[in-house]
Amino acid sequence: MAVVKVSLIDALREHFGFDSFKGNQEIIIKSILAGKDTFVIMPTGGGKSLCYQLPALMSSGCALIVSPLIALMKNQVDLVRSYSSKDNVAHFLNSTLSKAQIKKVRTDLLSGKTKMLYVAPETLTKQENLDFFRELEISFIAVDEAHCISEWGHDFRPEYRRLKEMIEQINDSLPIIALTATATPKVQSDIVKNLELRDPQVFLSSFNRSNLYYEIRPKRKKDQTIREIVKFIHQHKGKSGIIYTLNRKTTEELADMLVANNIKAVAYHAGLDAGTRAQRQDMFLHEDVDVIVATIAFGMGIDKPDVRFVIHYNIPKSLENYYQETGRAGRDGLEGICVCFYSYKDVQKLEHLMRDKPLSEREMGAQLINETVAYAESSACRRKVILHYFGEKYEESQCNNACDNCRNPKEKIEVKNRVVIVLKA
């Protein structure tokens, strides 16, 4: 890979206008520029994009960036373009483009002006695209949201599993950069194995979100829980918050209840048409409403820095999900309160949802749920449990009372060891 010789910090200033690197960015970028397979594990908001964008701009040829969501791709490209005076520095290629648009993208790629091409995995399943890329100078491949490769991740996409085979068809010596905010060791080893990363440089950042407060509350009767939620929101008047529920109907019910209690709220779920979803998302982003009551369909790629609370009306299906969903609070580094309501009934609802899945999937699901139950029933520091789950060493003395168990240590209660058992169909 031919690299233009300027200092990295100058390149950062020139291309992005930032004065310093965040976290591990600089050393990661050096690894990529050295042409090494690189594995970046960094929490959401940590600045992963820049880790491949800057090397892409500094290398000759064009970087291929695999990204799972078409909607996010356009955002990313718009963002890159906003830093540059040239619109053709970045493009995306996916099923939303017209023939004429595809032609324009190809012309720019051939002219060498384009430094980053965002593609969906589907784009790489098309032979004509692979043939085209084979003739092109590619600097490296970046696989963003690489956890989509793993069934143990929170967003498995089967197409991701075929990436390596498709990349090899383009050129089997291209450096591969995998990036994810998923820190569980299982997912990590799946990624390394599946992409066949060659002696990768691995950069693991801490996943501690010290500005988030974690709390579990026992979930009682429905009206009582709703009253608790209303009270909580009134105590945080005018602040932005997300409430996650398990099913669509509950989002609507809960949003109605909040509105009836003078709270500006809307529901959001995948059953709404795309227009309504986009409109409600904007209402939340522009603060026409304070609270969005949503299923997990809401959140990926949403970058609202000042979300002040995330409430889980139902327990999430894995600790990984919990971490990702609560992670949307306090992106700006200021306060974020994460309250999760827990009842064993909700655990049974989660199990029930898996009833028609194949046995192996149910077993996997049950294991994830058990870990979440253990978290909810634990009297240990919440942060410690979460970070240990991610394989990170953490002493609860570091928590600074930023979780319910550290703030109000419980008598060690003997909880029944409730284990979700998968019954054979």
Ligand code: ADP
């Ligand atoms: P991730 O993909 O890890 O979730 P992003 O790449 O979206 O994170 O970056 C999160 C935010 O951090 C973006 O708003 C980005 O502009 C900002 N950012 C990244 N690197 C820097 C830097 N070196 N200095 C200042 N801001 C940065």
Ligand code: MG
């Ligand atoms: Mg990202």
Ligand code: ZN
């Ligand atoms: Zn704690």
